[in-house]
Amino acid sequence: MPIYEYECLACGRITSALIMKPAEEKEVRCKQCQGARLKRVLSRVVLHKSESQRLAEFDTRAPQDDSYYKDDRNIGMWAKKRLNELGTDLGPSLDETIEKARSGKILDDMDL
Numbered sequence: 001m002p003i004y005e006y007e008c009l010a011c012g013r014i015t016s017a018l019i020m021k022p023a024e025e026k027e028v029r030c031k032q033c034q035g036a037r038l039k040r041v042l043s044r045v046v047l048h049k050s051e052s053q054r055l056a057e058f059d060t061r062a063p064q065d066d067s068y069y070k071d072d073r074n075i076g077m078w079a080k081k082r083l084n085e086l087g088t089d090l091g092p093s094l095d096e097t098i099e100k101a102r103s104g105k106i107l108d109d110m111d112l
């Protein structure tokens, strides 16, 4: 699936977005400051870096608003971070784990 990363021209943070059709790209907003001026970044290095940055800055104990939970990618990130905190090995089954998290099944499998 086409997941693109955007650098916010206002705050410099990287926001990733799933773009299914070109028009959706115009609606991408910075996750940090809601800025609309974003520049697409293509580097894999940037992508990996931002992923780990997001994980590092992500606090699973912090309350999130409703719009947060409407974003599937955030649910996956929550699961990744939570599993990290639990010391769970994030191996090849990670994608499967994330899918479970997105469908809600992970709560049946895990005693969080």
Ligand SMILES: [Zn+2]
Pocket (backbone or CB within 6 Å): 008, 009, 010, 011, 012, 013, 030, 031, 032, 033, 034, 035
């Ligand atoms: Zn921003």
